Amino acid sequence: MQQYNPDFDYKSAAEEVLAIEIAGLKQLSQHFDTHFVQACQTILNTTGKVVVMGMGKSGHIGKKIAATLASTGTSSFFVHPGEAAHGDLGMIDSNDVVLAISNSGESGEILGLFPVLKRQQVTIISMTGNPSSNMGKLADLHLCIKVPKEACPIELAPTASTTATLVMGDALAMALMRARGFSAEDFALSHPGGALGRKLLLKISDIMHSGTQLPKVTADAPLTEALLEMSEKGLGMTAIVDADNAVIGIFTDGDLRRLLSKRVDIHDTTIGEVMGPNPQVAHSNMLAVDGLNQMQERSISALLIVDDGQLVGALNMHDMLRAGVM
Template sequence: MFDYRSAALEVLNTEIAALQQLDQYFDQHFLDACDMILANKGKVVVMGIGKSGHIGNKIAATLASTGTPAFFVHPGEAAHGDLGMIAPGDIVLAISNSGESQEILALFPVLKRLQIKIISMTGNPQSNMAKLSEGHLCIHVPKEACPLGLAPTSSATATLVMGDALAVSLLQARGFTAEDFALSHPGGALGRKLLLKLSDIMHLGDDLPMVTPQTLIRDALLEISQKGLGMTAVIDDKQHLLGIFTDGDLRRILDKRIDIHTTAIRDVMTENPTVAHPDMLAAEGLNLMQSKSINGLLLCDHNKLVGALNMHDLLRAGVM
């Protein structure tokens, strides 16, 4: 039986060795490329053919999601009309391991005429693409992981890592924050965690469970049942929070044989409950609830009750 594991480990070790020597190319050329892109007012247009094109697509997506406007253009399509997507002030990031991709080199004269700056990413600093570009990022690797030395493997990995290094370096230089990242990912789980506030999912108005201190426990239980949050707030006549009563509190008072028909809620409520501000991020609210081992949370503004929610609300919102 063929030893698949040994073959896989050989690939891993070869690609690790390729990446370990990549740091020598984070040199002045890399710094100049970062400065060029950071100072640029236009977009970064990534180009690549074949496997370099697939990697280029990912690099463009990473740049775009980390604060550097970018998109991918296929060189073949660019030669048949898509070149119109590139405007003066843009920068082209041209990727080719050999540095001799004719589909890309054929576009250089037009790009030069448009005064488009070009940064090439190749495995050969002496290639035509490297020599004709304003900037060059070297991605040379000692050997491919493919035993035939033909399939782009180590070189593709090195290209991807160089693209990530470029994107993350620019991210840090721009002072790009997690909130900025979330703005470009509003539909994903990260966007929900970084953008969604408790006020976006809280219950309010007639859906807010609340009773006065004089309310009998039996009537408070009706309020809890009707509002469906497993708790009720206890407030004064100005809606200032005095306490909370939960399903857990009910189990405890039943063990003590307290008469729910004659006892007021003020006698059994929990004073000074855990509260949050409605402007708190939903993810922070979740952390607060988990740290306090509670299933419901009251939201207050200057001690005035404005909302409430429970774990089910966070679950429905996709925060957990």
Template sequence: MSSTFDYCSIAKRVLKTEMAALEQLKQYFNSSFIKACDMILSNQGKVVVMGIGKSGHIGKKLASTLASTGTSAFFVHPGEAAHGDLGMVDSKDIVLALSNSGESSEILSIFPVLKRLNVRIISITSKSCSNMAKLSDVHLQVSVPKEACPLGLAPTSSTTATLVMSDAIAVALLEARGFTANDFALSHPGGMLGRKLLLRLCDIMHAGEQVPVVTPETFIREALVEISKKGLGMTAIVDKKENLVGIFTDGDLRRILDKRINIHSTTIDVVMNPKPITASPNMLAVEGVNLMQKKNINGLILCNDDGSPIGALNMHDLLKSGVM
């Protein structure tokens, strides 16, 4: 059903208004911004983010972003802080307070206690003459020409600008710390990046009795039973010293059937691949994926340094692990 109301024109107007607000934000990346970043970077405690209403929502996102990029931080609702949660704040901490007006009574009411505790305060407001700005050790101004809301009431451009200022602080600190993708993964072990950077083949491989293994003297038909039993689409072939001497896969089976080789009377060493692609169990799972794709194979035998197989996996295992 088509609409006669021009929603898209309004959306474009909102975009234009908020882009103008962000363009103006450049002037506030100044000496105060540098001082705030230096203060947080050298801080021995945590960053306690506070805000109420829409500023509170931005504050929660800021605290989360800081925490995941190397800066210890958490969010405290100013209302709850006044009723006991202020006990979470230590003299070594920095309070980062967000308020568009800079006059939020819930935040201002706890400033005297913060001052008594010698807690340093960074505020982000739209007015340098606000009480929060005056009482803070560092004030970051975020003023916008106008809100995207035609009534000028709903926080829109102002919250977008505050969000960008918050992201700028977090990213500036991230780079100043030399924070790496590996560091990020350590705080995101359950996410896709964490799995790609932390998960190793030994974490997902089949080991022990689950590894399909036969000897060179095994008949092909018996090797097929082992392949079917272990369900990995392949089997390792090992010598008397348990060293890997070959591999036989489902693909190899199709090829020998085309050659009409008797699977009941032919031993596996006749048809095995004597130069199998192997990997270390300590290899990152994502590297295992790349190796299998590069070599166009569906399974890997994982070997110790002495050449003995200790694990096996196939592409399905890697799919289940979430690294693909």
């Protein structure tokens, strides 16, 4: 049974790992060379897909790289080298680019696929820590992920090298993303589910109250009528509009509380006398998250929606919450 030192300094051990991995990443920039540029151009110009391969820890990192590429505009998927040798190689054609990952550059499972890939005229980009390795020499392009040392104290577990591989993959994906002009809207289309999709795709028009659900009165309406409108529509406010349906003011629950503290006669006052002028407005085609940011920046709980000078909708914080925007 192993004996554990109760006084072991875990914090120092962790800090040493961090220092070693940072040192490895600092020297990685020297490998953003002509091969890196050519790799980006090759992938950008391909009419096929990027097929990522890797064994063991390199395979785990490869799956993440493939997922990052796919979600940022580069069609990509991961194929396990062992499965490729037993049929999955049929998923790859001559228009594809294979990104083969191995720190040693001597992965037998991947090297065994090179002759078939070469016969199919598939472009191979290898990502290894040894440019002189077989994978480094046989590939069409090589991306170096060499690090001075692993963070593992016995130099066996892939640590700094896998971090460098991940960063090289991220650098490749982000460079391609920027070159493609891949936008937040493009990103949202590949992430339609969950909070991310809602924030990037949902527009104000999707959640605003409109038509008969929209609280509004004219300036000459009695305050009591405005309060009834607020109560019926349940948004905690009402818009005040002119004869052309243009917004001229707003009245909220907060305004009512402040008004009552002044002992104003609600039966003998028009809404135009007590409304708040120049309310914050938004457009219906704005992203809901932008509307939320506007509300939070102004410390308001409701927003009027105006298109072409006309009141078309309204919403409040509860609508944002129900829609999952916040």
